[in-house]
Amino acid sequence: ADKQRVSDRVDITDINDPVIDEAVGADDAEKLRSDIELIDGVYPEFEEQDYLDALVAPVFFGSALNTFGVKELLDCFIRIAPSPRPVQAVEREVVPTEEKFTGFVFKIHANMDPNHRSCIAFVKVCSGVFHRNQYYHHVRSNKQVRFAAPTAFMAQKKEVIDDVYPGDIVGLPDNGTFKIGDTLTEGELLHFKGLPSFSPEMFKYIENTDPMRTKQLSKGIEQLMDEGVAQLFVNQFNNRKIIGTVGQLQFEVIQYRLLHEYGASCRWEPIHLYKACWIESDDKEALEAFKRRKQQYMALDREGRDVFLADSGYVLDMAQQDFPKLKFHFTSEF
Template sequence: MDKRHRDKIAFVRVCSGRFERGMKATVARTGRSVSMSAPQKLFAEDRETIEEAYAGDVIGLNNPDAFAIGDTVYASGSPKLAFPPIPMFSPELFAYLRLEDPGARKAFAKGVEQLLSEGCVQVLRTRDDLVGAQAPILAAVGELQFDVVLERLKSEYGVKARLDRMPYTAARWVKEGGWEAVEAAGDLFGVEAVADVYGRPVLLFKNAWAVGKLADDAPDLAPVLLPYSFAPSEEEQAKLNKAKKRK
């Protein structure tokens, strides 16, 4: 594979039936129709275009930002089929990712976007930076994810960056009410409200005790918090995009 050509490949397992090159498929989460014109079989650095695949096979599909981790894809024209989605669980490590060379901002932004699309790490934003003009917040389960991000930015994009750690160890997504629910709760001591990559509110806590204390400080907000999230549907994303524009 040519490292200078940064295309996106989604790995998909065929669960039933027969896959044929060129067939039309629908992404269950968004309803988006996708043409499977260049399915590939990958082994190390080698690629091979395939004509068909069967249940149990894993194939690579060019991903024009159509797929998210856990998506179900089914043949267009067939009855809708959707497996349960794969959740994004609460990270335990948080840090601002700072660019050390302002002249490399374009490469930095491209690298962060690529690593995010691969699921290498979760990216959060401060509420006043939903467009991504400021330093992103990396959210990870383990230290290795941070190491991978820094090394790949350096080796693949020529970008040197550093991490500024944040004092939080837990995240909770606001399931209902959105930013209005967060604002209605008022000032929450020791809690920081940020946004995930889709613009949804996420609350960061310093420890488990702070998570539990929220039930006393904001009894209306605590019941609608979740320690995980799913990629939004097309309808949900449209609502989030409208909310971003109002900001």
């Protein structure tokens, strides 16, 4: 049978309708009724408001391979999906019905085309309409930018799109201009909060194993860090690069992608650290005193901010007690 062909639709209103037996056979029909009875007994009735409040998530049964249940899933999603919601910026709340365009970068995908090392910045439209070839204000760099080929994605397909509306996602070609959390507007100075980078829990030195591919390794690390795959710190004591992640698998992913996408090989060297935290203080002398005392545990992140690499929970607690004028942050947004 052709699994990709959509079969004729059979509408029923009663699970005990004999039409089901004729369509799928008595045994399968009985199993279907038994499964539905079990589901009805275990799960409560679906309440749309609970879904909109993010308290529950609907579960669909079907098979994309067999083209079964796909239309029902999409129809239901269209019916119950929430409309675009207001988005809170630092300065004010942005409402989707506003006429002027606003949007922010929430994801960057590196190496979309390995032949050109291209990146795509994914922008969520918060208000107004994004138009192709129109100039917009990039707030962080304070520059005007224009995009000739904004892209819409559907699975592996992509196409150039002319207009993008609130709630939609558009892919913009990126040559290193964007960072996660960047804002685009028609001139207003707005700052949307991006996805915060949490303090890593696993750390390793990254070492180049092929000196002839140093440039490729540096480019790969830079683009993968832009994606948010992991975090890069440079130890100020020995100037070595440290990669911080929240799990071991991320190290394997980084090593694989560096080799297969950038042709750069690396190895990992373990380093015993407990936590990385960003530090700041209104008292410049106190901050400098801390950095001198903890010199071998100080690093800089990609934004040039001071990061304290504590090697144990006890050391971190004592540092917070001994330097009360310092603020210790465990996410990158503060």
